[in-house]
Amino acid sequence: MTGGASKNSALPVELDVDGLAAPPRSNGELVFAAPWQSRAFGMAMALTEAGAVDWEDFRQELITQIAGWEATAKPDECFSYYGCWLDALEHVLVTRDLLAAGAVRALAEEIAARPAGWDHGHDHA
Amino acid sequence: MTDPHAASDRIPIALRTQALEALLVGRGLVDPTVMDTFIKMYETDVGPLNGAKVVARAWTDPEYKSRLLVDGTAAVAELGFKGSQGEHIVVVENGPSLHNVVVCTLCSCYPWPLLGLPPSWYKDPAYRSRMVREPRTVLAEMGLHLGDNVEIQVWDSSSEVRYFVLPERPTSTAESAEEDLVRLVTRDAMVGVAKVVA
Numbered sequence: 001m002t003g004g005a006s007k008n009s010a011l012p013v014e015l016d017v018d019g020l021a022a023p024p025r026s027n028g029e030l031v032f033a034a035p036w037q038s039r040a041f042g043m044a045m046a047l048t049e050a051g052a053v054d055w056e057d058f059r060q061e062l063i064t065q066i067a068g069w070e071a072t073a074k075p076d077e078c079f080s081y082y083g084c085w086l087d088a089l090e091h092v093l094v095t096r097d098l099l100a101a102g103a104v105r106a107l108a109e110e111i112a113a114r115p116a117g118w119d120h121g122h123d124h125a
Numbered sequence: 126m127t128d129p130h131a132a133s134d135r136i137p138i139a140l141r142t143q144a145l146e147a148l149l150v151g152r153g154l155v156d157p158t159v160m161d162t163f164i165k166m167y168e169t170d171v172g173p174l175n176g177a178k179v180v181a182r183a184w185t186d187p188e189y190k191s192r193l194l195v196d197g198t199a200a201v202a203e204l205g206f207k208g209s210q211g212e213h214i215v216v217v218e219n220g221p222s223l224h225n226v227v228v229c230t231l232c233s234c235y236p237w238p239l240l241g242l243p244p245s246w247y248k249d250p251a252y253r254s255r256m257v258r259e260p261r262t263v264l265a266e267m268g269l270h271l272g273d274n275v276e277i278q279v280w281d282s283s284s285e286v287r288y289f290v291l292p293e294r295p296t297s298t299a300e301s302a303e304e305d306l307v308r309l310v311t312r313d314a315m316v317g318v319a320k321v322v323a
Contacts, residue, residue: 036139042160107144
């Protein structure tokens with residue numbers, strides 16, 4: 001966990017990690033490890049700004065999801081912060097009747113069943 | 126829905142995210158361009174450079190430092206840094222015999238306007254639990270070896286209080302200008318898992 005904090009070997013290019021031009025990925029780590037993480041983050045921010053979701057409600061549910069993961073994770077299971085984030089967001093939306101329970105899973109399964117290339121691989125990246 | 130986790134675990138999380146976004150956009154609950162704005166803000170604009178400017182100002186302006194230690198939120202707003210997760214900032218000062226380090230034991234509370242989004246290790250369950258129990262060991266694992274004469278104070282950030290560490294100014298920088306000091310200050314030093322080195 002902690003050992004990787006200052007490594008940047010995973011980056012394809014050498015970044016200016018200390019200077020004035022250093023982007024927020026400073027210290028060698030990208031802000032988001034995958035495009036879906038940035039979408040999950042952006043959804044929570046946009047929903048909060050629009051007033052559809054209360055940030056503190058969301059934060060409390062995030063705490064619950066993280067604690068739940070910690071209580072049930074297998075020893076070799078990797079922690080996914082944004083996985084908990086997504087679960088928390090979905091839970092809050094269902095609680096507020098903004099989303100039907102099971103709707104996300106149903107649509108995701110439908111997307112998964114579509115033939116490859118149907119949308120040219122567009123993923124908002 | 127007897128076990129939602131077991132069912133959803135079989136679906137790649139990127140697909141679940143895509144499905145959720147499609148549902149929310151379809152219902153007009155989120156605007157993708159607003160999402161893009163937030164994402165870009167934290168990917169490219171808001172990051173540790175802001176906090177470094179606060180630290181360099183505090184090192185070179187004693188009156189600013191006094192205000193910063195009394196009311197962190199107001200003092201960082203003087204430099205234009207405010208916004209989401211920027212409320213209730215409390216600044217703790219490191220010294221030769223006291224080292225402060227920040228953790229959020231429950232989730233990931235962090236002063237976004239000053240440091241951007243937290244790195245993955247800050248959110249890691251091991252960091253969040255172990256930094257409280259054995260800070261000296263965890264800091265050493267992260268490369269910061271503190272002498273036994275240095276007291277370590279661990280601060281647990283929450284939505285009520287977000288802690289920010291004012292690192293020690295390296296003695297060799299006594300003559301350095303503020304803008305040169307900014308370059309020295311790292312994110313890790315402002316969380317308290319590293320020192321500033323000149």
